[in-house]
Amino acid sequence: MERSELVALLSPEGLRLLDSLPEWDSSTDVVRTVAALRKEGHPPELVAAVLSQARLRAKAAGKFGEFANTMLFTEAGLEQATRLRVAALHAGRFAAAGVQHVADLGCGIGGDALAMAALELRVTAADADEVTATLASFNLAPFPRATVLHARAEEIDLDGLADGPADGVYLDPARRSSGHSNTSRLTRPEDYTPSLDFAFGLGDRLPTGVKLGPGFDRELIPAGAEAQWVSVDGALVEMGLWFGALARPGVRRSALLLGKAGSHELSAAADSADAEAGALGAYIYEPDGAVIRARLIGDLARSLDARMLSEGIAYLTADAAHETPFATCFRVLEQLPNDEKKLKAALAARGIGTLEIKKRGIDIDPATLRTRLKLTGSASATIVLTRAAGKHVTLLVERV
Template structure:
């Protein structure tokens, strides 16, 4: 393990000062309180007061309580591993869930990769998963605060080491890139890169680029892949060298920004789309251009389910196979990963052909079928009533049918569920809500026709 450097001239992505926590006193206090389960957000002030009365410095107490709070939040991503990790707020927000990181690691191991460079490793979640498969891992992190956290988090893994360095410069020194920077500048001298690079050039690279920029007012999310750090063009340069490359992107990456020749896989966990991963070379599967991977949530999630297509974005003929038809029977809302990957029509064609599955509109993600089909890729709703979308007539329908609780979903319409609910339910509050009717409306359009569809969730 190579300890992260500390440098006052390198900006920190997170303002948390880890030095008090990493002192012998701070580390012992943090782990004692964590083991005791002594921390609750509501008791933070009283606990802080007690620890200061016990003689602990205010700066140390603040740092320890920050770590306890972050460890509590981290349980959803890291499970029991969170109890011994050092964390930063920004690093936790971007960190990969452990069950997803395990799948990333499996890609590299399955492709025969033995040494992975995790460029921009953050807190080290993906590095932990790779090292747990006995892969040699060099975790490279530019920010010294985050690198310090990753160093502690990777200490249990003898095949992993952390280097505090710039990802682009480190990759050049490792021989994975030409001796010229992407912007045309000269390559750095060896002394400009932190010592302790892994022995032997990596045969795989993993990247989770920073998707936030810092300013005097804080940080803000960016969406242009060329503004990421490192940018997507840097990832393509790595891939052009022929090594195995995987890069985690935000799930909203436009299809037009996905490079040619890679596999694009969108991943959802418990119904939430968490990432899009671009896989190049040995870690890209043959005949897979687009994929949607659906995972359950919780400590024992259901088996992963995946739908794939070999066809490029916009080239699929699945919409012609699925066809477009009217509303009725059962309405389905696809998982967000299926929608992001552009695989709605593929899903309808593959799993709903025998029950007359059809799209409502080629540009709308909802689809219908004559029967209920259990699938991990979509949620089913029984269609009860189909009405034109007219606020006045819908308000009358709410009153006449005794609706006192109304859930609203929508696609393809420039309205907000909150505003529609306010308009339709105006005057209905306080009229026997406990004995009233609770129902769900789906607002969507078919062609130019706007519809309100009453459904019953399954």
């Protein structure tokens, strides 16, 4: 979003026009809508801005629910924003720790700050990008205890803020290239903005939370921080590091799963030792990605009376099925041939035309394999390509 486009959007005419548009969906005829708005006399730049916002608001509903209808976004800002459900848990940590004034440094479009302000915490949010800071200011306007600054995180004087000194800090370091759309992911932690040294340094002084990608290098996790991996509806979305009073006593590794059935957490004082590998049983379990990243597979295995299917591979196996929110359970129906031609024949003989392929520890692309198998039957099935006792196996399974 260019600055001139933002100015047009934030004008009284722009906001009225945006709120007057029908809800955006897949059936929206963009060409016809543009033509109609231009016929009404609206300038091209304004039409482009409001239609872009209407599309982004519809896209944002998955993260912000009904709040999306009153917020403004950039493409990159929405992609990087914390889901409101997760942001509410972040805010709850600060409230539970007795923090009263949070400095949200690198606030983006204001998702986390919004959740904090909703709990009546005082929030000073800051972002280095002028457009993003302006959108955050708009999104936080309903909350009188929230202030937004256009400034780099490193420039903020935490003791000299207008609303008093901050007694807690939240950082979401930029992990993508600069810009408002078509950004690329930064793969090296040393390229993050602000730097990890800056973020972790604040953690030595104040209760601090740092949002990072779930694939963050575990070797860089400070020893005194609580590391929590979060998945939402089975999708791994973030890893949070919590310092000082925000870190729970005795917890250094945590896997938090949020879904339609509620929330479930597996936690420990350290990485858990893997369970021993053993023979393939009647069932296999695929742990949630948060459990895998938190390295709590061993604790999960012991709670299920399960064993590792093979050393170093995140599948568990057991002789009985146990209900757990932390893994998907599959019944092993039979072992199929590993040879591709024989596998194709075996699947064809069973009338399987729709195939879900799951794999771990096997160097193969499921989409490419599915294409090569050329299945045409009417039945559907799931196969697991992995290793059992170190040997390649192909298992026909069904979800329990």
